[in-house]
Amino acid sequence: MRLLLLACLRAQTGNATTAERIQSHLHAAGHICVLKDAFRYESPAEIANLTSADKFDAALAIHLYKGGRLLQGSRIPFGIIFGGTDINEDIKCEEKRRVMGEVLGEARFAVAFTMKMKELAATEWPDTRKKIYVQTQGIKTTPSETFDWYRFLQNADIPTDTDNLHVFLLICGLRRVKDPLYLVDVFSEWHRKDPSVHLGIIGPAVDPHFTNEVKEKVKRAPGIHLLQEMPQDDLHAAMKRCFAVVNSSISEGMSAAILEAMDLDTPVLARNIPGNAAIIKHKDTGLLFSDPQEFVVLSKSLMNDPIMEREIVTRAKDYVKKLHSWECERKAYQTLVLGLQ
Secondary structure (H helix, E strand, O other): OEEEEEEOOOOOOHHHHHHHHHHHHHHHOOOEEEEEEHHHOOOHHHHHHHHHHOOOOEEEEEOOOOOHHHHOOOOOOEEEEOOOHHHHOHHHOHHHHHHHHHHHHHOOEEEEOOHHHHHHHHHHOHHHHHHEEEOOOOOOOOOOOOOOHHHHHHHOOOOOOOOOOEEEEEEOOOOHHHOOOOOHHHHHHHHHHOOOEEEEEEOOOOOHHHHHHHHHHHHOOOOEEEEOOOOHHHHHHHHHHOOEEEEOOOOOOOOHHHHHHHHOOOOEEEEOOHHHHOOOOEOOOEEEEOOHHHHHHHHHHHHHOHHHHHHHHHHHHHHHHHHOOHHHHHHHHHHHHHHHO
16 A cells, blocks of 8 residues: 655654654555654645555544644545644643644544543543554664763763763653753752753754753753764663653653653653553652653662662563564554455
8 A cells, every 4th residue: 555644744753753663564554654754744635645656545643633634534544643732731721722623533543552542532532532542652773872961061061070970861852742941940959959960952943043042051050961862763862871761741642752662671750640640650660750840859769779770670671572562563554454345
């Protein structure tokens, strides 16, 4: 089949990474899967013209609103992959909720990353429950063998001669829902007392206005470093070398960065929200914090207890291998698209 896959394709963002992964799964089954950036289109009419001109047999969209609304009234069958903010945030807007309900009604199937996400959608649109499948994200990490950690630290203005350096990495697109400033004040205060701790915020400038706000805040916050986005292999290598990966999002579908950190034997400290709690068992496969002060308390406990750290990363790695298999995800999508024929 010739398949169209609509997603927000800003480089180094979760949706783009997910889209590329699904594309590779479908190519492996012999399909042609063409990625298109949903932000480049404004109406279903434009997509109808595209699918007709390029002779697509079927379509997929990531994000029930951003991608799905463009497939309303589609002449070809389509499936939907929930993004996270669609079910967690956009559903609160009456107009978006109406559109998403119509899209889900037309879709042949929908994919939720977690059972919780499926239940939220099925509660809102009960008639669609049977067409919503739960498929966790498949994870494969590829840390670069030539990555230079010390040059990375120097470029970030993190001193390399500090005893017992502890670098925390917060990996996210710079937009409000990711809340990268949530920990800045308390972390900077901690850094003043303990210069060995540093927080690096790394990711693309998704929201230019908010990015400027982040830059201004970070300038005045010792111990906080705003880093340039980087190739996936280098990012994985940096994650492997850092002390812990942090997630402070207001809302998440399923954070690939968290799962990648688990696969790389790196501890995770994540904000206690449903999307994160769905994949992290507190003090078992990671640490969940409910406010910035608790983040610091938990971070210190992790730093001071290497046995707990080792046990957490071991269990987290086992969890990813069992429940976030790349091959299982590949088979699932290859099977689902057969329903679009």
